[in-house]
Amino acid sequence: MADISTTSTSEEGYTTVSRAGDYELTIDATGGDGPDPNAVLVADYASCFIPAFRVGGQQEGHDDLGKITVESEADLDDDDDLTAIRFEMHVEADLDDETFDAIVERAEGICHVHSALREELHADIDVHGGQF
Known part of the structure; x- marks a missing residue:
């Protein structure tokens, strides 16, 4: 089944x-x-990455990251195939870049969509804390 x-x-x-x-x-x-299907895939990726990011934050000792918004962008080739995905993450918690990098690394291992995509389509992720 x-x-x-x-x-x-x-x-x-x-x-x-x-x-x-x-x-x-x-x-x-x-x-x-x-x-369109590519937009759905990118939105699905971001929707999976946010809870993975929260779990990664908990694993790094940060239980309350507050509000999180991901602004996603993707590039297409001439055949409308995805060639790149970028996430601009805005996080209410104001943490340093090193901590955010550690959380992103954990989230990449947790997010099922990230794991399902071929490596060259893994999102390029920038995180900005102290937002909202």
């Missing part, structure tokens, strides 16, 4: 409705009726 089961259906055109449990997400290859 599978650990994850989803259903994706396209009635016509390039729009697909995907169901994961009780949740539904509309994805459109053209970006007209919803985000």
Whole structure:
């Protein structure tokens, strides 16, 4: 039996409705009726990285990082394949760069999406503390 089961259906055109449990997400290859698959992947990566970053913070002795926002950017080649991903992280906690680097390193080992991506697509991550 599978650990994850989803259903994706396209009635016509390039729009697909995907169901994961009780949740539904509309994805459109053209970006007209919803985000395109690459945007969904980048958002999914950031959504996975934030809780991994929080766990990494706890492992480094920082239980309360406060609010965290990730501004993501990605580059595409001429075939619309992802070639680079960047995260600009804004964290309420005001920690030094060395501590943030240690937390990022731990988060990279925890985030399942990070582990699933080929290495050249791992996000280039900048963290800024004392935000908000």
